[in-house]
Amino acid sequence: SHGDYGEGGFREFKRLIKDPVGTSNMSICISDESRLSRDASVQEIENLLQTMVVRPKSVRVYVLFLTKEDARKLLQAVKKQIHLYDEQRRPVLIASDAWGKESSVVINGETDDIAAGTLTIELISKEPSQFDHYFNSLKPTNPIITNLSNSALSRNPWFNEFWEHRFGCSLKLNETCYEQKLNETNWDSKLQFIVDAVHVFAHALHRYLNCSNQTSTPCKITDINGTKLFDIILNGKFD
Template sequence: MPVHGRSSRLIVFSLCLYLCFGVDTRTTLFVDSPGDIMLGGLFPVHTTGTTNCNVINPERGIQRVEAMLFTIDEINNDTKLLPGLRLGAIIRDTCSASQFALEQALHFVLSSTDKCPADRGESSGEKRGLNKDTPITRGVVGSSYSSVSILVANLFRLFSIPQISYASTSAVLSDKRAFPLFARTVPSDVVQARAMATLVHDHNWTYVSTVRSAGDYGDSGMDAFWKEADKLGVCIAAREVIRINSGTEDLDAIVRVLRYDFAKARVVVLFTGMDHTKLLLDAVQRAGLVDHFVWIASDGWGRENLPVANNSRVANGALTIEIQAKPVTEFTEHYLNLGYDNPRNPWFRKYWEELFDCTFDTDATASKQRGRRSLQTSAYRSVQRRSATESRTKPCSRDRNQRLRDRLSSGFQQEAKVQFVYNAVYAFAHGLHKLQEQLCPGNPYHPSWDKYMCIERLLNFSGTEFYETMISTSFTADNDDDDNGDDDGDDDDDDDDNDDDDQDSNPGI
């Protein structure tokens, strides 16, 4: 046997051992929406904590999950796209953490290898196992953070699983030699770094401080900014870093450096993730530096509300970057019409409880059962915020006429990356449609057409060749954005990269 074949078998066997014996996934929640061809999804449904999956992430988590499901429904209702076939989805929570995300991504790999015993997860539908009856994952939509996408892309590459991210902007991911099966529907951070440097230059700010998140997103994004700033004659004062384990004292120290060591640099450029941005503004608030700094921030802040919660005065006047996107109008209507009874999304009721400040668990026994159903992994434990939940005594209404729009204000904004989730799913659909035309001749609605033979051919087709077919396909989505090609969005070969909800213009899809 060739060495490569032997190595692949060893990798599969090792992954089986890891998933089946090294990780307790008995109560892992995931979306299981059945179909003929299955797509995987990786979304940060929860934020991350030091050792836990933390709280529900309404915008980047719940909205994006619903966006993928909405898009699949729309495709399945289109008789011209993938006629005779239905797309399905398995969607898993990354908890905004690389290691946890890798454990979830293993399920997609193992379902495709078809060589492992049962998965012990709990889906939104019936229980299913990683056995011969488990559908192969044809491709994966995700992930959000660049650090997560980089990690899982290395895994998917080994097993020829195409991947399209809707938010990972690190320029590192533009390296097709390292990530041959990765695509994205957002531009590289090099693009926004250039925009930020131009913004600073055009305002005649020639001396600025910088703060970045440690990791792929902040390091590569800020490196790109420094290069662009140098070209434009902008000098850099402080070069501070927020690390994953940075605590209150560390953030306070960064603020002191900005305020006293480089006092003349009132403009501060941020390439930080949303959580780190919040921590920094909290520290500025503690220092009483109201209206002191001018913030120029990447899309890690963007138009998110979390960083400015209780910090509106210290954030006043901030200029933030967000990727231009056109809202998917039909999705907004769909989302606002969702009621509490949404069985496809296993995290939705928890979100509903937090939004309406109520509980569906009306007695202590149910609360204890919920506690026992915490998700445990080798490195993370997904715990519901029991202290907050247990303090809720108001029962949630079971009125089936109640909708999200009843609580969300009239100023509801669609999450900034929904369009890119939408485009990623359509990219897979159009790639599969092109393959269907090649591999499954005949009229899909004629009795003689062999649906199951078609499915088998689509699933057995080389993942690498499917990726090439997909990125060479052009289509115009309903939001009028023409997607095509695999443009990484970088004008140079800088080995930059980045991570938070980041991006990379790719898609073509």
């Protein structure tokens, strides 16, 4: 996929192949590499697959660093092009963690037969404790009657917009929009890493602003040294 995820992931994959760790007999050859354009269409991916079919029969394994959206389009494209493959040359797919265990990639089962046999990678994670309760207790804020400095809106200025999109209503035009209730239970598998990242940054920022014992120069939230804060993030530990 276009962007840091797809391109960065593949660069690291190539680096590991070139300089393998802990093995002396690994023999992997990259026959070719292709990058999808931003918001690639199914037709574009079909055209790319057609160029791959004419390659030597020994080339069957495709390593994918794709977003969920691009992975979904790839399966659609392969399904349309399946007549080009015999059983011995059917592509073997190895997909990165963006696909992982996301069932939405197979589009309600429409491409189950194409995805069958695919090896996907999923990072070990668990749902943060009490997150269901925290998230589902959030409510939109009426800026007219609420002190914004103490409101949820001051922490997340986009929450009201999310609320309107989630329930298809207008907080300005419909008072009943405030009465809706969240009941979310299906979380992204990467949720733990988002929560961990927030904790890491918060702990680092706390340590940075409490630097009076380390330097004579006050550490101010309005004048942050990015390099110093980054070093604290890299070296910080917390439970």
